[in-house]
Amino acid sequence: MSTVTLSGAQMIIKSLVDQGVEVIFGYPGGAVLPIYDELFKQNQIRHVLVRHEQGAVHAAEGYARSTGKVGVVLVTSGPGATNAVTGLTDALMDSIPVVCLTGQVPTHLIGNDAFQECDTTGITRPCTKHNYLVKEVDKLAKTMHEAFYVARTGRPGPVVIDIPKDVQFAAGPYTGPENIVHKTYKPKTEGDAPAIERAVDLLMSAKKPIIYAGGGVINAGPEASDLLREFVTLTNYPTTLTLMGLGALPANAPQFLGMLGMHGTYEANWAMHDCDVMLALGARFDDRITGRVDAFSPNSKKIHVDIDPSSINKNIRADVPIIGDAKTVLEQILAAWKKRGAKPNGDALAAWWRQIDAWRDVKCLSFETNDKTIKPQQAIRRLFELTRDRDPYITTEVGQHQMWAAQHFDFFAPNRWMTSGGLGTMGYGLPAAIGVQMAHPDALVIDIAGEASILMNIQEISTAVQYRLPVKIFITNNRYMGMVRQWQELLHGSRYSESYSEALPDFVKLAEAYGALGLRAETPADLDETIVRMIDYDGPVIADIAVDPAENCFPMIPSGQAHNEMILAASDDAIDEKGKVLV
Amino acid sequence: MSATPTGAQQPGAAYTFQEAAEDIRRHAFAVVVDNEPGVLARVIGLFSGRGYNIESLTVSTVTEDESVSRITIVTSGTEMVIEQIKAQLARLIPVHDVHDLTIEGDVIEKEVALIKVVAKEHQRRESLRIADIFKATVADTTLESFVFQIQGSPGKVDSFVELMRALGETEVARSGVVAMSRGAGVISAE
Ligand SMILES: Cc1ncc(C[n+]2csc(CCOP(=O)(O)OP(=O)(O)O)c2C)c(N)n1
Numbered sequence: 102m103s104t105v106t107l108s109g110a111q112m113i114i115k116s117l118v119d120q121g122v123e124v125i126f127g128y129p130g131g132a133v134l135p136i137y138d139e140l141f142k143q144n145q146i147r148h149v150l151v152r153h154e155q156g157a158v159h160a161a162e163g164y165a166r167s168t169g170k171v172g173v174v175l176v177t178s179g180p181g182a183t184n185a186v187t188g189l190t191d192a193l194m195d196s197i198p199v200v201c202l203t204g205q206v207p208t209h210l211i212g213n214d215a216f217q218e219c220d221t222t223g224i225t226r227p228c229t230k231h232n233y234l235v236k237e238v239d240k241l242a243k244t245m246h247e248a249f250y251v252a253r254t255g256r257p258g259p260v261v262i263d264i265p266k267d268v269q270f271a272a273g274p275y276t277g278p279e280n281i282v283h284k285t286y287k288p289k290t291e292g293d294a295p296a297i298e299r300a301v302d303l304l305m306s307a308k309k310p311i312i313y314a315g316g317g318v319i320n321a322g323p324e325a326s327d328l329l330r331e332f333v334t335l336t337n338y339p340t341t342l343t344l345m346g347l348g349a350l351p352a353n354a355p356q357f358l359g360m361l362g363m364h365g366t367y368e369a370n371w372a373m374h375d376c377d378v379m380l381a382l383g384a385r386f387d388d389r390i391t392g393r394v395d396a397f398s399p400n401s402k403k404i405h406v407d408i409d410p411s412s413i414n415k416n417i418r419a420d421v422p423i424i425g426d427a428k429t430v431l432e433q434i435l436a437a438w439k440k441r442g443a444k445p446n447g448d449a450l451a452a453w454w455r456q457i458d459a460w461r462d463v464k465c466l467s468f469e470t471n472d473k474t475i476k477p478q479q480a481i482r483r484l485f486e487l488t489r490d491r492d493p494y495i496t497t498e499v500g501q502h503q504m505w506a507a508q509h510f511d512f513f514a515p516n517r518w519m520t521s522g523g524l525g526t527m528g529y530g531l532p533a534a535i536g537v538q539m540a541h542p543d544a545l546v547i548d549i550a551g552e553a554s555i556l557m558n559i560q561e562i563s564t565a566v567q568y569r570l571p572v573k574i575f576i577t578n579n580r581y582m583g584m585v586r587q588w589q590e591l592l593h594g595s596r597y598s599e600s601y602s603e604a605l606p607d608f609v610k611l612a613e614a615y616g617a618l619g620l621r622a623e624t625p626a627d628l629d630e631t632i633v634r635m636i637d638y639d640g641p642v643i644a645d646i647a648v649d650p651a652e653n654c655f656p657m658i659p660s661g662q663a664h665n666e667m668i669l670a671a672s673d674d675a676i677d678e679k680g681k682v683l684v
Numbered sequence: 685m686s687a688t689p690t691g692a693q694q695p696g697a698a699y700t701f702q703e704a705a706e707d708i709r710r711h712a713f714a715v716v717v718d719n720e721p722g723v724l725a726r727v728i729g730l731f732s733g734r735g736y737n738i739e740s741l742t743v744s745t746v747t748e749d750e751s752v753s754r755i756t757i758v759t760s761g762t763e764m765v766i767e768q769i770k771a772q773l774a775r776l777i778p779v780h781d782v783h784d785l786t787i788e789g790d791v792i793e794k795e796v797a798l799i800k801v802v803a804k805e806h807q808r809r810e811s812l813r814i815a816d817i818f819k820a821t822v823a824d825t826t827l828e829s830f831v832f833q834i835q836g837s838p839g840k841v842d843s844f845v846e847l848m849r850a851l852g853e854t855e856v857a858r859s860g861v862v863a864m865s866r867g868a869g870v871i872s873a874e
């Protein structure tokens with residue numbers, strides 16, 4: 102293998118190009134100037150200048166989630182790195198592949214409390230899948246390629262490479278991405294054959310089956326979603342998706358029961374509770390899904406497919422654990438099912454569907470409209486209906502609007518829905534939308550936002566304007582931190598401590614100040630027109646939609662309770678004393 | 685160290701239910717890792733971050749080229765927690781291999797300790813006599829003190845330390861546990 106000698110900074114650019122990177126999100130500073138200088142001299146990689154490093158990481162996440170590629174971030178040492186921490190944690194919790202390059206003070210100053218020094222690898226150790234401090238330029242190229250490999254394979258996640266400034270200047274040999282094999286990190290993608298057979302045994306004999314699929318199916322690539330649809334169509338088994346999994350099965354599939362969990366549908370949660378065989382695919386039984394663990398789906402045999410062995414038996418015991426990639430394991434299950442000529446248990450399945458249809462008849466997501474105030478659910482439903490033929494990409498902030506978006510916006514394909522699930526990061530949606538729009542310049546990209554969340558990374562409108570990214574910010578403005586207010590109503594005697602959005606900016610003027618278009622809808626009569634103007638405008642828009650400030654998000658499994666204890670509307674004693682200590 | 689509160693909070697979940705009557709058991713793990721900077725911090729951070737116990741932790745390189753280290757960790761938890769600890773350790777990128785020695789068969793656990801006892805007259809003579817029974821050796825002596833060196837199972841060291849404490853002012857330094865399975869099976873350091 103022929104090697105060329107490059108400076109560390111040149112190596113970084115070259116390895117990014119060799120990894121197929123087209124876009125990076127970043128913010129300059131003293132400790133990364135050599136890299137910015139090399140960026141200046143080339144035109145293979147586009148750099149998007151964000152306005153805050155947290156925004157850079159979320160943008161990279163949006164880019165990654167909407168493309169399946171690795172998102173790349175470049176930030177300076179000290180405050181640049183610490184500002185990135187929330188984004189890194191978000192990417193870790195939601196298993197999003199990100200490589201984040203951080204500048205560091207020169208090696209001889211490390212540990213000296215030098216200007217803009219921080220212990221980046223120390224700080225980011227618990228919020229990355231892995232991190233590196235590269236002290237010798239000879240190791241830089243290999244580390245870069247290894248980082249991409251680690252970020253993208255197995256259960257994806259964020260990887261930080263901390264690069265001291267002297268290493269960026271030093272010269273050393275460049276090696277390409279070929280033959281990057283890690284000594285110890287070798288994720289397993291194929292499920293064990295005997296476990297697949299046992300899973301098929303269980304699935305064949307099921308009387309009340311359910312498929313519960315999550316973000317692992319999205320991460321396994323669009324083929325995994327195709328395979329899921331094939332299996333669901335073949336068996337006619339009812340299927341529910343987690344917040345992270347929305348889009349893995351088209352929302353109009355007759356077998357789709359909607360999202361499950363704390364704000365999931367009545368039918369999905371009851372079916373989870375009453376099922377006798379559960380196939381969990383790339384989902385991790387987290388506490389928003391299970392509710393009270395000791396009452397979670399008490400009578401079912403559970404097949405748990407996950408690429409991360411530590412997800413198995415973490416919260417819920419699996420009867421048939423299968424470690425592997427969702428796509429590969431779905432292929433294996435489908436093959437075994439077909440080979441054995443398996444058929445679902447027709448009569449039992451028909452009875453199960455009758456039961457599920459009775460739950461569906463509750464119409465748990467219905468809401469009433471009037472002609473005075475816009476209901477937030479109505480705003481989101483109309484947004485869906487008026488954009489459905491545009492194959493839109495949706496990001497969200499965090500709060501009630503996020504849950505309403507999950508409930509009332511339908512997704513028909515994977516990689517269209519980007520929301521902060523695990524960490525619940527307010528301020529995620531706008532920068533994520535910027536990342537999505539960079540990857541899909543002609544697509545309709547909408548951030549469904551709350552008026553409180555959007556202010557957490559509002560500065561990124563500037564980025565959208567600079568790069569002519571026509572992202573749409575659709576604010577369901579209830580003048581409250583609605584989700585906080587809802588919990589205060591349920592748990593704390595409606596004492597709305599600090600949850601009113603006081604002194605809000607005029608969002609129309611704010612949009613204009615940034616050079617974007619501002620729109621406002623006050624009444625249901627304005628709603629459609631505002632949405633149409635928003636999507637027809639060729640540029641970034643903030644649409645400020647005044648919605649009913651008192652509306653709460655239901656159905657809901659009150660914290661600390663079981664799936665069959667979910668509530669459809671507010672009542673005083675929904676949450677007991679024990680539940681109050683939970684979040 | 686950090687003990688799990690009663691009522692057993694599940695690591696990683698927000699819920700404080702269940703596991704009322706589950707057995708807490710002590711396990712010794714052998715963790716084979718790349719000897720690279722930060723690897724020990726990753727292991728320790730994992731235990732503190734997820735609320736697991738560390739009763740004892742020892743580490744040293746075990747290959748000629750010093751590229752691989754073996755960490756011995758003694759911890760305790762319910763079956764589910766122990767299984768989680770193993771899976772979480774295995775997930776760290778520089779970890780080659782994780783062995784739960786306690787479930788893999790009979791395990792030898794040994795420790796070295798130095799115990800200084802400041803005592804006179806009868807107590808001083810008694811400390812020597814007990815040291816003899818425990819096969820502890822004298823590593824240092826003055827007219828009013830001994831430093832004993834003892835090796836053996838953690839339980840043996842515990843008993844010795846306890847007896848010495850009764851005889852005078854003591855100072856104790858313990859190495860922590862190193863452990864290995866009995867029999868011919870070899871955990872490779874590759
Ligand atoms: C960074 C961050 N801080 C605090 C919270 C806690 N939190 C969750 S939802 C929420 C209120 C969000 O208000 P808004 O954006 O207006 O959305 P709404 O619930 O009103 O739709 C808060 C404060 C959070 N999720 N993220």
Ligand SMILES: [Mg+2]
Pocket residue numbers: 500551552553577578579580581582583
């Ligand atoms: Mg709000």
